[in-house]
Amino acid sequence: MEAQGTVEKKYNKWIIALSVIIPIAVAILFTIKLADFGLDVEPFYFLPPIYAGINAATAILLVVAFLAIKNKNVKLHENLMKVCIGLSLVFLVMYVAYHMSADSTPYGGEGASKYIYYVILITHILLSIAIIPLVLISYVRALAERFDKHRKIAKITFPIWLYVATTGVVVYFMIAPYYG
Template sequence: MHASDLPPINASLNALSTVFILAGITFIKNDRKLAHIVSMICALVTSTAFLACYVTYHALRHGVPTTFTYPGWPKVLYYIILGTHVPLAFLTLPLVFMTIIPAFQAVYDKHRRMAKWTFPIWLYVSVTGVLVYLMLYVWFPSTDIAH
């Protein structure tokens, strides 16, 4: 496996996380608790796999930066998305833990309070992760990007 194999895997894992997060919120709103639990565990697994692949990708690249070189409005949009995605991605991990721990402890009122914050942020990070991939590698690819 080469580093260039990982970005589409990462995007796929983010897309799967998005599907599981949306399914999980739909299930709980329809009082389907077991389906909610299964969906959210799947979201955790795919997000964890994403994080492992993402760290591996950057470790294999030995600190070589990935740059968006397409000019004009796409570059502005890319950096706006990336500039919100990155800090929220760092915030997501502790939020997820602060949400799932009360669920495991059956402290559902605290779980619900935390989930109101975690859900939209985690969803945004998953969706924008896919958008970053599409913008960087599919819609506006650069020949400068070292794979």
């Protein structure tokens, strides 16, 4: 049990650092444009449907991973969770690259759809920040073989991560008609 706690402690500083650095870096990079560095690049308009697809794939794989662990297929669950983490990292790189190359697209809908869009968008953004430490803690607890603790936090992590991945797709489809 001592060695398991050591593994967790070893990663705690990384979890805290990444949980703070990633959202701050994304917020900063969101304000920087590649053109500011004299790079004359066309906006990466092709990226939003790709990273929406990555969000959809992540949502599907999260459900499959959940079903795998419910059926006691630990290895499949473990592999799928690693893929989901990898997909989330690829999404993040594409998301930042897009926003560094293009101006943000304002939502053009009116009435109730506008309020629905902003509620979904704001909860998506806030929970995408919250999910970072939850995923990292869940992963480290599994790595440390602290499965009792892993299960406790995974019960919180899973629905939030699924919400973030799913609403990422919803936000894309709602904003897509207004892309330049």
